[in-house]
Amino acid sequence: MGIQFQPDTARYARCVENSKRVRWDIDRDVIRGRRFESHQKFLPDGLTRVDEFPTRDAAEIRLISQIQGRTYANIFGLVERFINAKVLEVSQHHWMGDQIALEALVRFSEEELKHQELFRRIESLCGDVMPAGYRFVPEPNAVAAAVLSKSTWSVLALTCHIELFTQVHFKESIAPDAALSDLYRDVFRYHWQEEAQHAVLDEIEWKREDLTLNPAQREQAVDDFIALVGAVDGILQQQAQADCDYFVAVCGRRLDAQELERFYIAFLLAYRWQYIFSGVQVQRFMDVLTSMITDAQRDRIGTALQGLIVPFELVMG
16 A cells, blocks of 8 residues: 555645636526627637648638537537546545545536536537537447546546646637637636636545555556547547548538548647647646656656657648
């Protein structure tokens, strides 16, 4: 067994205070009776990686943003399902202990349920203004079950990574862009406000779990984390193909085989940036991760990530 965990009550308490301070309502604060408009972009260019797509047509760029925005809502509805389940599970370590820590995690869970509802609503609003035929491939319950079958350390690592990259996504959305939907801009803002303290709680609970592991268990946890990142990438590959097919079906022109391949790779690059690399590049995540693992384990993770990098020349041709 590892070192005994000593809860930092003050840190948990700050998360509770922040939760109370930023608490928001889906209808009153975020949606406010608004709808999306067909002439708007849903995601900012920094997330869609629009420069990597083989088009400069304004209508196609807008469509790419809308497709990715709808997928964004679905992806977050999916990941927050397993995040919430894991938060409820780890809360048991505080049931008979620090009740402030328990309150922080209960609030975390409640907010994740609210986020799931928010993204269901956003997905529906996207569908109201987009052509028929969009398809989200992954089944959320099946994905959640697969993720939760892995070690708690690895799931908390993935969760911390996700919560931290929402802050990167918010920063991308605040750049001035008259074509960007104000409603989706608010989704980024309000989502980030609550995820900011979730990332703190992820870090605390991840470190708590790490203290319970022996070296062999930690080695397995690192393997599990690498497997989870690979599983995320598998989902992204499937959805990139579905979204590319949808783009081709509704864009209003024929694409040759080379263009199809370039669009698919561009969608995949965008999704790998959004859901993998935008988090890995957060220094806070890497600092926490490397504080718990050996150099050899760090190198194994780095090698796995390196394998996901698609050469830029494959996209631009």
